[in-house]
Amino acid sequence: MLPRGLLVMGAAEPDPALAGLDARFVTSSAQASKKLGSSSAQDAKGRFPAVLVCLPRSKELAQGWIAEALQRTEGEVFVDGEKTSGIESVFKALRKTPELAVGEAISKAHGKFFSVTGSAEALKEWALPEAPHEIAPGFVTVPGIFSADSIDLGSRFLVENLPDLSGEGADLGAGWGYLAANVLKSARAKKLHLVEDDARALDCARLNLTDERAAMVWADALEWKSPRLLDFVVMNPPFHSGRASDPDLGRAFIKAAADALSPSGRLVMVANRHLAYEPKLNELFRTVTQIAVNSHFKVIQAEAPNRSKPLAIKRQRR
Numbered sequence: 001m002l003p004r005g006l007l008v009m010g011a012a013e014p015d016p017a018l019a020g021l022d023a024r025f026v027t028s029s030a031q032a033s034k035k036l037g038s039s040s041a042q043d044a045k046g047r048f049p050a051v052l053v054c055l056p057r058s059k060e061l062a063q064g065w066i067a068e069a070l071q072r073t074e075g076e077v078f079v080d081g082e083k084t085s086g087i088e089s090v091f092k093a094l095r096k097t098p099e100l101a102v103g104e105a106i107s108k109a110h111g112k113f114f115s116v117t118g119s120a121e122a123l124k125e126w127a128l129p130e131a132p133h134e135i136a137p138g139f140v141t142v143p144g145i146f147s148a149d150s151i152d153l154g155s156r157f158l159v160e161n162l163p164d165l166s167g168e169g170a171d172l173g174a175g176w177g178y179l180a181a182n183v184l185k186s187a188r189a190k191k192l193h194l195v196e197d198d199a200r201a202l203d204c205a206r207l208n209l210t211d212e213r214a215a216m217v218w219a220d221a222l223e224w225k226s227p228r229l230l231d232f233v234v235m236n237p238p239f240h241s242g243r244a245s246d247p248d249l250g251r252a253f254i255k256a257a258a259d260a261l262s263p264s265g266r267l268v269m270v271a272n273r274h275l276a277y278e279p280k281l282n283e284l285f286r287t288v289t290q291i292a293v294n295s296h297f298k299v300i301q302a303e304a305p306n307r308s309k310p311l312a313i314k315r316q317r318r
C-alpha cells in the first residue's frame, strides 16, 4: 500500500493503482501533464512521505531521479520501470550499494517494482549536474532530453539546407533549440514559436536563444493552436513512441504543420530517408519538393496547404 501524500516523479498518466491517493505528480511532458490534471507540476519543492519514481528511458535521468527521490523523503522510495528503461541494471546497482536497503522486486510482465531506503549520500554520484552543460559553442543541454550529447545529424542537415524563411513561423518539436537558433539567423524571420513537449528541453532552449523573436511554448505540437496562420513551419519530427518506430507520429506532425500554415505558407522538414512521408505531404500540400538528400536524410519543402475543407477553428489571417 502506497502512503498518502506521495510524490510521483515521471508519471506519464494517472495510474489506476494511484487513484484515490493525494499524490503529487511531477512531469516535464506537456502531454503527460494534461492527462495528470491539476495535481501535476514541472517541479515540486520540499519533502514527501514517500516517492515513486517511474523510470525514464535515459539512464542518467533515471539515476538522477532516484538520487533526488532519496533526498526528498525519509520514507521509502519506490521504483517502477520497464525492462526497456533499464530497470534490471538499476535494481542490480542499487542492491550492490551497501548503504541502501532494497526490497524484493515484484516482477511485472515487462518490468519490475521495488522499494529502496537509505541515505541520499550513497548515491551522490548519480545526482544530476546542477547546471546545464555546453555541448557545442553557445548551446547547453541537460541529461535525458533529445540529442543531449550532440547536435542531431538530421537537424544539422536541415540547417545546412535551410531556405531563407521570412515572417512568422514555428518549430514543431523544437527540442533545445538548435534548429530554431539557426532559423533566427535570418533577419527576415520575424517571430518563431518553439513548440516542445519536454519542459526540460525548452528550459535549455530559453538559455540557448535569448532572441526576443523566439516564443517558447510548452505544449503538445499536435494540439497546439498557433495564434494566427503562419508563414512557415520547420521541423525534425519525432517518429518513435517509446522505443518503437512510429512514422504515424511524423505524419501527425505533418498534419499539424499543414493546419498551422497560411494558404501560401510552407513547411520545411527533415526526415530519415526511409520514412515514407511523401504520400501524406502530397495529400495535404499543393507542391512538394525534395530539396536535399544524403545517405541518411532528406529535406522536403511542402508549399501551400491544400485545404479542401475549412479549418474547424477559423484563425486570423495576416
Ligand SMILES: C[S@@+](CC[C@H](N)C(=O)[O-])C[C@H]1O[C@@H](n2cnc3c(N)ncnc32)[C@H](O)[C@@H]1O
Pocket: 031, 146, 147, 152, 155, 171, 172, 173, 174, 175, 176, 177, 178, 179, 180, 195, 196, 197, 198, 201, 219, 220, 221, 222, 235, 236, 237, 238
Ligand atoms: C527529432 S527532435 C527535434 C529537435 C530539434 N528540432 C532540433 O533542433 O534538433 C523531436 C522533438 O520533438 C519533441 N516532441 C515529441 N513529441 C512531441 C509532441 N507531441 N509535441 C511537441 N514536441 C514533441 C521531442 O521532445 C524532441 O525534442
